Amino acid sequence: MLTYLPPSERETLPPPSDKPWLLLMLCVFWVFPGLVGHDPWKPGELETAAVIGRFLSGQHWSLPFFGEQPHLIAGPLYYWSASLLAWPLSKLGMQVHDAARLVTGAWTALAMWGVGLAGRELFGRRQGRVCVMVLIGSIGLIVWGHHLAPPIVTLTAFSWLAYALAYARRQPLQAGLLLGLVWLVLIAGSNLGQLGLAVLMAVAVGAVGPWRRLAYLVTLLAALVVAVPVGAIWLIDLARFDPAAFAHWLRLFALGPYDGLGHLALFGSAGYVLSLVLWFAWPALPLACWGLWSNRAELRTQPRLILPATMAALGLLWLLLAGDVRESDLLVLLPSLALLAGAGIDRLRRGAAAALNWFGVMTFGIGASLLWFGWLVLHLGVPASWSLALQEASPAYRLSWHFGGLLLAVLMTVVWCSVLLRKRSLGRQAVTNWACGVTLIWGVLIGLWQPWLDASKSYRDVALSLRQALDQQVPGCVAGEVSTSMLASLDYFASIRLRSGPAAEECPLVLRQGTPPPGSWVRWEGQRAGENREHFYLIELADRE
Incomplete structure (x- = not known):
């Protein structure tokens, strides 16, 4: 029968010997599988691969772009880092998407490192590794930790945000420089909504406990000096290079799950967040709740509880108030929940x-x-x-x-x-x-x-089949009305750029999705093997010959 025993009566095991290589080996086994050996998949990988391909072919550094349109869901930092790694590895014969996906592994490893350092800073030796274990075990991280997509930058930033704020108690200036780098990563790699959340967390922590002192102002000022001038370079260059794209980003994408300044999305995703977080953050969420409950007497006095509890509460509130939350937005919660779980893991009841x-x-x-x-x-x-x-x-x-x-x-x-x-x-x-x-x-x-x-x-065969069909047609542009995934696949695999809007009116060929209209002149049609919902066809418009 499983019964609860107070800590004084529990069996005491001998202190474990330090074997950090075992944790390192587990992280390697967790991170590496799935990074190479397959084409870009949905959701997000196809668009990301297309943007990276454009950067490698000379696209302007401040504007993520594929097809005939900007891709401004996130800042360009992830695309820059992936392009920097993909360029030399692709010269050695590696597929661009495989080489770029290795950057996801690097960002994930950095996130694990940040959580481990924060756990050690807050709870002491051997505690950081427990927090890393909880992070690795989180169900929602499995996909995004191996995905060719920018959201992994968010996880890394908030992991190091926790460490920077914990470190600020001992070294305010050094922590401020680190905090500035975190804010800079969010400016260039995520969105202003997540940057605002990180700033709010830093300010809120400064109002309580040992952070409530004059030295903490040094941390915040140093972070501002690092983040704002450098981060503004990307935004200023984007506004100068393509004012229309900058205005589009500011209006619709700048605030992440809150959309943009021209269309502020509020109070539309609370139910979705509450239903999603139950499995996305399992088992970090229940272990974090136990960590809070088992240490409730120290919640208002101990920095090791104040910091992760504040971050978790503000992160959850930020998600509940937003109107357009995506699954990847919940990554902001995982570092703080992993730290809270570490606070109560040794007090977990035997049953x-x-x-x-x-x-x-x-x-x-x-x-x-x-x-x-x-x-x-x-x-x-x-x-x-x-x-x-x-x-x-x-x-x-x-x-x-x-x-x-x-x-x-x-x-x-x-x-x-x-x-x-x-x-x-x-x-x-x-x-x-x-x-x-x-x-x-x-x-x-x-x-x-x-x-x-x-x-x-994979969309590779469909894109290459269309490329072969177009090579046999009279040269000319192609207009397109297809899904974003197919649009990105055509750009990445076959260098086919579909036109849209007024520029498409002069194209003799049109690529569409669905069923060809009766009497249309179909030049090509295709779909992925086994796929019944996405059927593409290429028609020739006789009146544009």
């Missing part, structure tokens, strides 16, 4: 820790077993009906044995089984096993199923 541990081991163990079983069914053809169903789900996939992915899946499975045998305090064991379970599922999924998934998600 709760055992339940979390059992649930994680069973869930991820069964999940990995199903992935292995499905892969064997697909490749061995037994039973035949199940194998046929899996083949029909991704008809473009050609059965083959990818030994690199198979080796990765075997290695991840063996390592996970060995981790289960290690002994540590029950709360830490539950968190560690959960993080390792998430890593196992992701590693096995990518190792075994990435080629199958890529065959069903």
Whole structure:
């Protein structure tokens, strides 16, 4: 029977020896799978790849752009960093999107480092690694931590924001320089809405506890000196290079989930946020709630609780008030929730820790077993009906044995089984096993199923087929009325730039999505293998010959 024991009566395990390389190895196993070896997927990767391709071909540095339109959902910092890495690696034969996606891994690793440093600064030695484990185990981070898209910059910025504010208690000036870099990253890599949230967090923390002193003003002033002049360079250059694009960004995208100054979105996503955060931040959210409850007597006096609690409360309030929240916007919550979870993990009741541990081991163990079983069914053809169903789900996939992915899946499975045998305090064991379970599922999924998934998600064949068809037509422009994903794919894979608006009136060819109208002169039509909802066709307009 599981019962609660006070800390004084609990079994005391010997102090663990410092083995930071084990945590480093787990982070590597979590980060690396899925970064290379597949084409850009929806959502967001296709547009990001197209923007990076444009930067590599000479697009002006301050304006993210693809097709015939600016892409200003986020600042250009992620695209710059991805282009800087993709340029030399593409010269060595690596695909641009694979090389660029490695930058996501770098930003994710920086976020883990920032959370670890913040945890150590707030709670002491060996505590930072627990916070990193909670962050790694968060379900919502799995996709965005491996995605070719700018939102990962947000996670990194708020992770280092927590460390900068915690560090300000000891070194106000150095922390101010670091805080300025965080604000600069948000200006150039995210949006003014998230920058405003980060500034609000810094100001709110300065009104309470040990931050409420004159030295903290040095931190804020140093941050302003670093962030504002440098960050303004991008905005000023964008306004001078393309005033229309700058005005469009300011009106519709500048404030992130609040849209822009010309269309302020409020109070439209509270229900969506509350339903999404329950799984997106699992298990960080319930562990953070326990961290607050178990330390409630110290909540108003201890800096280690005041900082993450303030950040979490303001972050959640900021999301609830917004009117156009996307899933990636919830990344602002994960660093503070991971830190709050670290505050209560050693006080976790035995029954709760055992339940979390059992649930994680069973869930991820069964999940990995199903992935292995499905892969064997697909490749061995037994039973035949199940194998046929899996083949029909991704008809473009050609059965083959990818030994690199198979080796990765075997290695991840063996390592996970060995981790289960290690002994540590029950709360830490539950968190560690959960993080390792998430890593196992992701590693096995990518190792075994990435080629199958890529065959069903890639737009490469459709774009190249259209390119081949256009090469056989009379030279001329092409107008377009297709999805953003297809528009980006045509730009990235086939260098096809569709015209729209008044510039499209002179084009003899039009690419559309759906069903060709009766009597139209269809020059080409196509779709992704197995895709029934997106059908594209190219028609020739006789009156424009």
